[in-house]
Amino acid sequence: MRDRDALEASEQGIRAVKLSFAVLALTAVLQLAVALVSGSAALLADTAHNFGDALTALPLWLAFALSRRPPSRTHTYGYGRAEDLAGAAIVGIILLSALVCGYESATKLLEGSGVRGAGWVALAAAAGFAGNELAARLRISVGRRIGSAALVADGQHARTDGLTSLAVLAGAAGAWLGYPVVDPLVGLGITAAILHIVRDSARPVWRRLMDAVEPGTVEALEEAASGMPEVLRVEEVRARWTGHSLQAEVRVRVEPDLPAGRLGDLSGRLAAAARKRLPRLERVLLEPVPDRPGDV
Structure with missing residues (x-):
């Protein structure tokens, strides 16, 4: 009975990962189109981050698929540990997105660049918030239902990313008011927020890999x-x-x-x-x- 429950939990996790991946990938593609046309460093940073978020679904997807395999004579505890390794991969992907964001924002701050179509940038930022919030609700609700710390953490990460998408609105407002320097500064601020997420995400992943359990x-x-x-x-x-x-x-x-x-x-x-x-x-x-x- 417990094995059947574990299989059903993995199936629910896979469905949540598939849907959230589709939502975030579509959001990132829409944002990328606007970022390339507008030249907004803040939006480009947020787009890179959202692409990273979408890619975090891939190791989770693989981990849930592996966890459905029964234990064997060589893997006597089964393949559940793949989910913890997926958490480590997710932290690496988030860190990579932070490096991309920081580089692009610093470059535009030093070299200077204008933002075209501030209204479109604002709409893309709003789309980023909506896509992240939808993915966050899906991942957190399913993760709590099946007891997946990795899926809940990834959902909380998506929710925080939605707030960074809203920060892009400040860059758009600065460009519209004639202060284009606000845009790369917001991009650097988003980079700092992503690095904070990396730190917070790494802690529970490290604890799971070291076989730590919750108090109580x-x-x-x-x-x-x-x-x-x-x-x-x-x-x-x-x-x-x-x-x-x-x-x-x-x-x-x-x-x-x-x-x-x-x-x-x-x-x-x-x-x-x-x-x-x-x-x-x-x-x-x-x-x-x-x-x-x-x-x-």
Whole structure:
């Protein structure tokens, strides 16, 4: 049942990625056409960023597709880790877009350039905001539903990008009022905002790659195990994410003369109790150790 849930979650993730990719790609193409005609550095920076956002869908798409494959004798935990690697690729793509934005904006600030068609630039900026907000809502809602930290983070990133698209309006307004220098300055401001996103996005990705779990995860497993009447004490708890599924290992001390029947269903009851607080918990490996006199 849990495997079927994981497959359905991956399918939902793929659908969300496909739709958000289409929305952001169309938005970026429209913005690029206006940016090339108008010469707006701010809009070009925002366009490069939106192209980067669209490309972040590709590693996520591949990761969700891989996660549907069953475990094998060589990949005994399955392929869920591909989702965490996709998160690292996303951070790299965002960083590349920041470098492109910064270079183009600095060049136009030093060499000077005018902005043509400020009204069209403003409309393109509004389109960028709308496209990013639509993609953000789709990714965040699906990501929260299936428990994908990578998809939620990518959606929050898209929402922030929508705000940077609105900042392009300031560059258009400056050009319309006769201050074209505002445009590359806004482009540099967008670059700084993207670098801030890189930093914030890298933190959760790094934590997942290093097998970190959220505060309260270990405590929830300890409390669930301690609540079992057969458990005398909890000795060790380990947990880690593989994609959008949580895996755990729990070692407990049990009564030395515990009947085999009660011992057999202890793991299932522990998993059921823990999932009340950890709904994305896929499986728990329970290691019951009989309590012997003299054991520490």
